[in-house]
Amino acid sequence: MALDYAKIGLKCGLEIHQQLSTSAKLFCGCRPELFKEEPEITFVRRLRPTQSELGQVDPAAYFEFQKGVRIRYEANRATSCLVEMDEEPPHPLNMEAVETVLTVALMMKARPVDEIHVMRKTVIDGSNTTGFQRTCVIASNGEIQVGEKKVPIQHASLEEDAARKTGDEEGDIIRYRIDRLGIPLIEVATAPVIYSPKEAQEVAFAIGRILRATGKAMRGLGTIRQDLNISIPDGALIEIKGVQELELISVAVEYEVQRQLNLIKITEELKRNGVKENSIRENFVDVTEAMKETKCKVLRKALDKNEQILAVKLPQFKGFLKRELLPNFRLGTELADRARFWGRVGGIFHTDELPAYGITGEEVEALRKFVEAGEQDAIVFVADKSENCADALKAVVERAGEALKGVPEETRSANPDGTTRYMRPRPGAARMYPETDIPPTQVTEELVKVIRGRLPELPEQKLERVMKQYKLNEKLAKQVLDSEYGELFEAVVKDSSVSPTIVAAFLTETLKALKRDGAQTDKVSDGQLREIFRCVGSGEITKEALADVFVWLSKNEGKSVKEAVVGLGLKTVSTEQLRAIVDRVIAGNKSLIKERGEASFGVLMGIIMRDLRGKADASQVSKVLKERLMEAK
Numbered sequence: 097m098a099l100d101y102a103k104i105g106l107k108c109g110l111e112i113h114q115q116l117s118t119s120a121k122l123f124c125g126c127r128p129e130l131f132k133e134e135p136e137i138t139f140v141r142r143l144r145p146t147q148s149e150l151g152q153v154d155p156a157a158y159f160e161f162q163k164g165v166r167i168r169y170e171a172n173r174a175t176s177c178l179v180e181m182d183e184e185p186p187h188p189l190n191m192e193a194v195e196t197v198l199t200v201a202l203m204m205k206a207r208p209v210d211e212i213h214v215m216r217k218t219v220i221d222g223s224n225t226t227g228f229q230r231t232c233v234i235a236s237n238g239e240i241q242v243g244e245k246k247v248p249i250q251h252a253s254l255e256e257d258a259a260r261k262t263g264d265e266e267g268d269i270i271r272y273r274i275d276r277l278g279i280p281l282i283e284v285a286t287a288p289v290i291y292s293p294k295e296a297q298e299v300a301f302a303i304g305r306i307l308r309a310t311g312k313a314m315r316g317l318g319t320i321r322q323d324l325n326i327s328i329p330d331g332a333l334i335e336i337k338g339v340q341e342l343e344l345i346s347v348a349v350e351y352e353v354q355r356q357l358n359l360i361k362i363t364e365e366l367k368r369n370g371v372k373e374n375s376i377r378e379n380f381v382d383v384t385e386a387m388k389e390t391k392c393k394v395l396r397k398a399l400d401k402n403e404q405i406l407a408v409k410l411p412q413f414k415g416f417l418k419r420e421l422l423p424n425f426r427l428g429t430e431l432a433d434r435a436r437f438w439g440r441v442g443g444i445f446h447t448d449e450l451p452a453y454g455i456t457g458e459e460v461e462a463l464r465k466f467v468e469a470g471e472q473d474a475i476v477f478v479a480d481k482s483e484n485c486a487d488a489l490k491a492v493v494e495r496a497g498e499a500l501k502g503v504p505e506e507t508r509s510a511n512p513d514g515t516t517r518y519m520r521p522r523p524g525a526a527r528m529y530p531e532t533d534i535p536p537t538q539v540t541e542e543l544v545k546v547i548r549g550r551l552p553e554l555p556e557q558k559l560e561r562v563m564k565q566y567k568l569n570e571k572l573a574k575q576v577l578d579s580e581y582g583e584l585f586e587a588v589v590k591d592s593s594v595s596p597t598i599v600a601a602f603l604t605e606t607l608k609a610l611k612r613d614g615a616q617t618d619k620v621s622d623g624q625l626r627e628i629f630r631c632v633g634s635g636e637i638t639k640e641a642l643a644d645v646f647v648w649l650s651k652n653e654g655k656s657v658k659e660a661v662v663g664l665g666l667k668t669v670s671t672e673q674l675r676a677i678v679d680r681v682i683a684g685n686k687s688l689i690k691e692r693g694e695a696s697f698g699v700l701m702g703i704i705m706r707d708l709r710g711k712a713d714a715s716q717v718s719k720v721l722k723e724r725l726m727e728a729k
């Protein structure tokens with residue numbers, strides 16, 4: 097059933113982050129690129145909380161520090177230097193990036209700042225070698241038109257991207273690759289005036305179109321990341337981080353509203369049942385003894401390592417832990433996410449899902465006796481090092497207590513299906529302080545004037561022009577402009593003389609289908625795409641072979657279109673060769689032609705195209721076949 101979001105009182109704000117394809121990073125001359133090879137350099141650092149000038153430490157950051165985590169950074173020389181390693185101060189702000197953000201800001205009618213002040217934002221999960229992220233506001237108070245509505249834009253900022261996590265190692269070491277660190281990111285934030293999931297998506301698309309209009313938006317998975325702020329009146333303000341596809345935004349908003357409504361329902365029921373907050377206590381019981389004969393593999397493994405099994409009773413919670421908040425996502429899942437984060441455990445067990453996983457009914461009964469649990473109580477237990485067990489159960493007890501109050505405020509991260517998981521508590525307010533290594537940068541009136549004089553056309557104007565100029569219908573024109581290839585489309589049409597409809601259909605539907613079938617579409621560069629279409633225009637490859645050539649290039653990185661043609665055996669046949677082939681087929685099917693007359697045309701076409709697919713254009717074959725049939729009469 098569709099929810100009435102206006103009645104629910106949903107409020108949502110968007111923060112869109114887009115990597116910019118400038119010629120250098122934000123604070124040094126390194127190329128803004130990722131590398132796949134083995135790292136040339138690695139170094140280990142320990143996390144330290146950074147004391148802000150106000151003397152405050154972000155609580156989430158401090159927790160990370162307490163966990164004693166070390167970071168192994170990976171680098172190579174092409175994509176990082178001493179700046180990313182925090183061995184050298186940052187260079188002056190990259191003006192190409194500043195101008196790109198100013199372009200976006202002016203397109204959104206925002207007011208540029210007079211002076212850019214770079215600030216430091218505490219980030220101490222290891223994703224920044226410095227312990228902070230540099231960020232600066234470039235313009236504020238803009239608006240964009242989305243349908244009938246004007247959506248206020250709070251600010252357009254410029255940030256440095258963080259290092260990317262590449263894995264965990266034994267012994268509390270996290271691996272990060274610093275190639276991504278310092279890539280310029282534009283951040284655009286709307287006011288929280290979006291009132292439905294559909295509207296959230298439309299606003300995101302509208303912003304996306306403006307970003308791409310600069311021609312400086314990077315392409316591919318992970319180059320755009322959306323954060324959402326979502327709240328409903330009796331729920332809480334939830335921040336969702338890192339939605340990677342624009343299409344997922346409405347799904348993420350729908351899920352979050354659903355999650356909050358279900359949590360509110362649970363709160364009401366728990367209260368009606370008379371569950372009291374002070375009855376949920378950190379009364380942990382060592383139940384290792386009760387489970388020592390268990391056949392459960394996970395528990396067995398822990399017992400063999402001499403680890404502990406620790407349990408806690410949640411009074412009158414029976415049945416609530418298995419309550420679905422979202423498809424395949426229960427209150428128990430929320431408890432487990434907290435346990436994993438704060439206790440670094442693999443997961444939890446709870447009685448709402450038992451007996452199962454090799455744990456028997458008798459063992460559950462024994463457990464109940466051990467922790468003195470009644471029929472209506474739930475039990476949660478974990479197996480790990482005793483310190484981790486206690487941390488995990490503390491987090492479980494805290495989350496269970498919050499279930500009595502409603503929806504806890506927190507930061508959640510987006511999963512690829514639009515659901516979310518607990519990421520960390522909402523960070524404290526005082527996280528920003530000035531970056532003293534970089535002097536303020538003037539935004540002169542002259543600069544603003546120059547940029548205002550060369551603003552790209554607005555997306556709605558572009559749509560109209562593209563439909564008219566290339567004779568595309570509205571649907572296809574919208575699709576191609578909303579795709580990552582909106583900018584490339586016109587360039588391809590200009591230098592290939594291939595029909596705009598064919599180019600647009602290939603860049604949207606065909607590429608989407610190829611991606612769905614597993615083709616790595618990011619591996620084919622803009623230059624290669626232009627070359628493919630140039631070859632189609634000049635008749636060197638047929639339009640039927642487009643997809644095959646594209647897929648071949650995606651699998652054979654660094655190879656040319658010419659090599660693809662050879663590799664695929666797609667050398668097109670000459671008109672003479674084509675005539676010879678047609679004549680041979682006519683000669684071999686004389687009786688059929690005699691019998692069926694003109695109706696034999698389709699059969700003959702089929703036979704010829706089976707051999708020539710990708711090597712000759714169907715319309716060309718049809719023309720030659722008609723001529724030869726006439727002559728053969």
Ligand SMILES: [Zn+2]
Binds near residue numbers: 121124126177179180
């Ligand atoms: Zn660098």
